Amino acid sequence: MILFPAIDLFDGKVVRLTRGDYQQQTVYSSTPSVFAKKWQDDGAEWLHIVDLNGARDGVMRNLAAVREIKKATTCKLQFGGGIRNQESAEAAIGEGVDRIIIGTKALDSDFLGKMLAQFGSQIAVGLDCRNNRVQTEGWLQSKGITLFGMLEVLNNFPLETIIYTDILKDGMLKGPNVTELARVLERSKSRIILSGGISTLADILDIRKIRAENFEGAIIGKALYEGALDLKQALAVIQSRRS
Template sequence: MEPMILYPAIDLFQGKVVRLSRGDFSAETVYSFDPASQAQEWAGQGAEWIHIVDLEGAKTGELRNLEHVLKIRQKVSCSLQVGGGLRKAEDIETMLKEGINRVVLGTKALDRSFFMKLLERFGSQIAVSLDTREGRVQTEGWLKESGESLEAMLKRFNEIGVSTVIYTDIAKDGMLQGPNLEGLRDVLAWSRSRVILSGGIAALGDLVNCRKLTPANFDGVIIGKALYEKKFTLADALQSSARSA
């Protein structure tokens, strides 16, 4: 059995590392003024991947924190997964050329012709973020509803061969109340993509429960606020979530 990957999160807003509660831009907590140093801390604790989101980009549709993303790339050797504001092909190409390992699309994944061209060019370097509220997919930095159910969207992605999806239950994000495992089980059943869970991890026990999930397409978990609020260390989380073969 493959290991469950842990993705410590770095959410960027105006050059700072922040966390939001349920995507609310008025509920911002600042944790660091030096994103690259924060990335080095996660890498030093054993991170194989880091998940980075340009929150301003997600809201405005334009990259706002590119210089900070590229500085992180210069400072750490682990793999980087980056999303937020990636709605232009040239921005996506820039990210990948600069050594970002995987880019995450949200809103633009609904633009079928644009999305298919990206998949043809970049394949498994493209992931899709499925941010849901009560089973409906949200877009524009969680500010609008797509009108499509999660199940329908996943089945469409199965047909076109999306390699990785990130599942977020917005109600759980940043709340430290535990993940929506029932929703995750549904996503794993509906999807043929590799699935990453985001939102709600609050304790090491949540990681243990995630580790018990058996579907082969379960990739791993993004952890944010629990790390910044020091509920546990990344090193502890990696040890707790280790899977035996």
Template sequence: MEIFPAIDLRNGQAVRLKQGDYNQITVYSSSPADVAQEFKAQGARNLHVVDLDGAKDGSLSNFDTVCEIIKTGGLSVQVGGGIRDEQRIQKYLNLGVERVILGTSALDRKFLTHMIAKFGSQIAVGVDAKNGKVAIKGWREVCDIDSVQFCRELADIGVQTIIYTDISKDGAMSGTNMEIYHQLAKEVNCRIIASGGVCFEHEISQLSALGTYGVIIGKAIYTGAINLAKAIAIADGKQEV
């Protein structure tokens, strides 16, 4: 299983939100590229980057920061946040991003099907859920769409990777929604990346046992609740909890 340490970007800084609330923001670093290299030094192979400004208003204000992160090298980077057209997808892929994450734009099935046909495994879909319903536009709007059913439909049209986030757990440091990942493992035939609230080592072990493809860890790393190097060792099956 792969571990994806997370860097959320706001105004060029590495930050964390609590439960997707832009009014509950903590700034961790003014140099996200340095944070990426710290993760790499601890053994990280992957990186999950979200442009919070892009998710909120569709801007590309953090593109140069993503560029700096990519240039530091040595990490497989997936990027999401405000990516709603083919031009932006291509711009990120040309930069060297491994995988582009679609969120709100994935609700447009015609667009999504076309992007999957064109870019294949380089497209992932972020399914953000609140009370089991899909949330969009930087988590500010909740649709009347069942999140698990949506994941099944995504897999059926060819999406190879889904990043599923339970918003209520994100940044709360109370543990992740393990029940939903059990359900997704049984019902959705594609790679699932778990996101939101992972802050205990035993959760990493449990998610690995489910066959989960990857786990995104954010606040738990920044606060020291989880040691990144140890998390990677657990995910690789080289260390027991």
């Protein structure tokens, strides 16, 4: 099981949103590489990076910050936000990104198929859901597609990784939706990464109990920045299960 510290970027700064609301934005640093190095020093092997400008507007605006993070760490990078065409995917990979996340454009089956044919395991799909409905355009729009309907579609693709986010849990520091996660793990053929709500060591202990073979790990965001959760301790809890 992998823990992915999140670095959300808006106008080149590290920020966190509450439930995906761009009006509820807290700025933590104007130098993203500082946090990247901190999470690496704490033991992170992967970093989860989101270009919030790109997610909302459809055009990546924070690749310079990604470049600096890549220079500052040896962590693997998982990156999304604004990847809506082949050129943007190639640009992200060109900056050293190891896995790119397709969100809004994953609803376009032809596009997703072409991306998987070209990039294979470097592609992940982000399923961001509010009340069981898939949200797009930086969580600002809904196409009326259900979470489990979308999972059925994705099961037809050679897709290795899905990132499942419960938007109503995101940034609330009230624990993840493990009940819904269990249903997602059961219905999906892909590996699942959980995002949203993890805020305490108790939450880490809860998800550590998950035995589904396709559970890859979890993304942690606001809890790290607010000091509610210590990454070193969380990783130690995960390691204790392995030993």
